[in-house]
Every structure is written in C-alpha cells, then in structure tokens.
Amino acid sequence: MGHRSVSEFAFVNARIRGMKSRLLRISDYERLIQTGSYEDFIRVLMTTAYGPLITRGVSTRLPSIDDLAVILSRGFAEMVHSLSRSLSGRVQELTARYMDMFLAESLKSIVRGVHVKLGRDETLRFAAAVTPEQEHIFRQLTDAGSVQRLIEMLPYTDVKVALITRLPLYEELDSTVPLEVALDEWYLDGISTALERFPPEDAVRVRNIFESRVLFRNLLAILRAISLQWSQRAIELSTIRFTAHVNTLTSAMRSRPGWREIFAQLQSGAHSQVAGRLARIYESSQSIVELEMAIEDYLAQQIKSLMTAYPFHIGTVFGFLGMKNYEMRNIRSIAVGVESGESPEIIRRMIVIW
Numbered sequence: 001m002g003h004r005s006v007s008e009f010a011f012v013n014a015r016i017r018g019m020k021s022r023l024l025r026i027s028d029y030e031r032l033i034q035t036g037s038y039e040d041f042i043r044v045l046m047t048t049a050y051g052p053l054i055t056r057g058v059s060t061r062l063p064s065i066d067d068l069a070v071i072l073s074r075g076f077a078e079m080v081h082s083l084s085r086s087l088s089g090r091v092q093e094l095t096a097r098y099m100d101m102f103l104a105e106s107l108k109s110i111v112r113g114v115h116v117k118l119g120r121d122e123t124l125r126f127a128a129a130v131t132p133e134q135e136h137i138f139r140q141l142t143d144a145g146s147v148q149r150l151i152e153m154l155p156y157t158d159v160k161v162a163l164i165t166r167l168p169l170y171e172e173l174d175s176t177v178p179l180e181v182a183l184d185e186w187y188l189d190g191i192s193t194a195l196e197r198f199p200p201e202d203a204v205r206v207r208n209i210f211e212s213r214v215l216f217r218n219l220l221a222i223l224r225a226i227s228l229q230w231s232q233r234a235i236e237l238s239t240i241r242f243t244a245h246v247n248t249l250t251s252a253m254r255s256r257p258g259w260r261e262i263f264a265q266l267q268s269g270a271h272s273q274v275a276g277r278l279a280r281i282y283e284s285s286q287s288i289v290e291l292e293m294a295i296e297d298y299l300a301q302q303i304k305s306l307m308t309a310y311p312f313h314i315g316t317v318f319g320f321l322g323m324k325n326y327e328m329r330n331i332r333s334i335a336v337g338v339e340s341g342e343s344p345e346i347i348r349r350m351i352v353i354w
Contacts, residue, residue, distance in 0.1 A: 209318065
C-alpha cells in the first residue's frame with residue numbers, strides 16, 4: 001500500500017511542492033498591509049507571483065477591487081484546471097470534482113443576476129469560466145430572461161435535475177436561496193462520489209474538512225436566521241445537506257431556540273473543543289463577522305494539517321488548494337482594508353496566517 005501510494009502521488013506531490021513554494025510569505029503579507037494606499041498595494045502585489053496574472057487580467061494599470069476579485073478567482077480556477085489535466089485516474093477525477101466548485105459558484109452568480117434582471121456584463125463579472133466553451137455557455141445563460149428558462153437551457157444534466165427539484169421553492173419564495181443550496185449540494189455530492197474510490201483512511205482526511213466547512217456554514221446560516229427571526233421552514237431551506245453526521249447535527253441545531261442551546265448542541269459532538277471557543281467569542285461580541293473569522297481560522301489550520309507528515313495521499317492536493325484559496329481571500333481582505341483606510345492592526349485580524 002505504501003509503495004502504491006508513493007507511485008500514485010509522487011508526481012502530484014512534486015508539482016504541489018513547487019506550487020506551494022510560490023505562496024505568499026508572512027513578509028509579503030506585511031508589505032501589503034503596510035502600503036499606504038490601494039495604488040501602492042497593487043504596486044507591491046505586482047512584484048509577487050500575482051503580477052503576471054494581474055497584467056493579463058486588466059488593460060488598465062490599476063484594477064478596481066471588484067476587478068481584482070474576479071482576476072484572482074479566474075486565476076485560481078485556471079490553476080486548478082491546469083493541475084487537473086496533468087493528473088490521471090482517481091486523483092484526476094477527484095480534482096475535477098473540486099473544479100465543480102467554480103461552476104457552482106458561477107451558476108449562483110448567474111442565477112442571482114437573471115433573477116434581479118441585471119445586464120449581461122454585470123451578471124458575468126463574477127462568473128469564473130475555465131474554458132472558452134464554458135464562457136460561451138455562461139453568456140447564453142445570462143440572456144435566458146428568467147430563472148426558469150435558464151434552468152431549461154443548462155447543458156449539464158445533473159445540475160439541471162438538482163435545480164429543477166428546488167424550482168417550486170424558488171417560485172414560492174421568490175428567492176434564489178433554495179437554488180443556491182441545491183448547487184452546493186450537487187457539488188458536495190460529486191466530491192463524496194469521487195472519494196468512494198479511495199481507501200477509507202485517505203478519504204476521511206478530505207471528507208472531514210468538507211464536513212467541518214458545511215457544518216459551520218450551516219451554523220452561521222442558522223444564527224443569522226435567528227437574528228432575522230426567520231421561520232423554521234426558512235431556516236431549513238437555507239442549510240446544506242451533506243453526510244449523515246452533518247445532517248444530524250444540523251437538524252439538532254435548527255431545533256434549538258437560541259444561540260446558547262445551538263452551541264451546547266455543537267459541543268456535544270466531535271467539535272466540542274472549538275465549539276466552546278466559538279461560543280465564548282460569540283457571547284462576548286454578538287458578532288457573526290467575528291465568529292466567521294474565528295471559524296475560518298480554525299478551518300485553515302485543519303487544511304494546513306493535510307500538508308504535514310506523510311505526503312503521499314490525496315489530502316496533499318486538497319491541502320494545497322485550500323491554502324491557495326485562503327491566500328486569495330487574504331489578498332482581497334487586505335485590498336479592502338487598505339482601500340478603506342483601516343489600520344494595519346485591523347487588517348491583520350481580517351486575514352488567516354499559517
């Protein structure tokens with residue numbers, strides 16, 4: 001088994017190590033944080049590995065923050081697409097399923113845009129097409145005229161089926177939330193299916209990360225819903241179904257009357273230690289934003305752990321992709337902080353450092 005793992009992951013491990021060496025260092029983050037203006041921030045960012053990506057992404061010298069977010073997202077999608085094409089077998093399949101995240105997020109943006117009748121250009125701003133064919137499909141979908149027609153036009157059969165099942169709820173509530181949840185569940189189902197081809201000890205490394213992310217995403221959704229006094233049915237429609245473990249805990253949290261009872265439920269399971277810390281943060285701040293930052297910090301450390309010790313397993317791939325994703329989020333957060341004139345101390349609290 002050890003020899004087979006080394007043979008299967010030797011190439012991808014070598015490539016991941018090379019790509020990891022190009023991640024930003026703490027000193028790079030500090031240089032970006034200390035810039036006095038957004039223009040200086042872009043100038044410093046251009047001296048990093050992101051320079052060619054920004055140059056290729058905009059015709060002007062100074063991209064807006066929205067333009068920067070799109071450039072980073074599309075660059076990430078292209079990097080994962082390139083990595084996926086260089087792999088083979090079950091590793092390639094699982095990485096390809098990870099790519100479905102970009103399709104799901106792009107379709108969410110297009111569904112929202114069509115729902116509120118945005119123009120094509122505005123709708124497509126946050127759609128990260130990874131191939132010319134996909135870009136053509138996205139352009140056609142933005143011209144659908146209605147969400148119902150958009151779903152009919154989808155060339156992805158499994159996505160279309162997932163959305164059709166939630167279409168009555170969309171029409172009843174006049175909200176895209178049920179469709180967005182359906183896209184999340186479609187993506188996660190693909191990940192779960194691809195993981196079935198791996199030995200349990202390998203699959204569990206990746207599955208645990210996804211379980212934690214979905215569970216805490218549902219926690220935040222439930223807390224927001226309670227603060228907005230949503231109905232129980234609306235809360236249920238805003239949470240994501242995944243594994244039996246996640247579904248059981250999410251159902252239990254939804255049934256609790258207040259945030260203290262929700263955290264108490266979370267503390268009764270495998271996440272007891274971090275749940276206690278999150279409960280204390282929320283009790284002292286009563287801030288969803290502070291809670292979300294603490295959750296992202298916890299998840300980031302979990303992802304980093306995939307890159308340590310024995311490297312010849314699928315967790316190495318997902319560990320790197322997770323770290324790269326956080327790096328781009330850090331760049332966006334610093335950009336917003338610098339542009340808004342926030343102090344370096346505040347900006348440092350907005351990012352995740354390994």
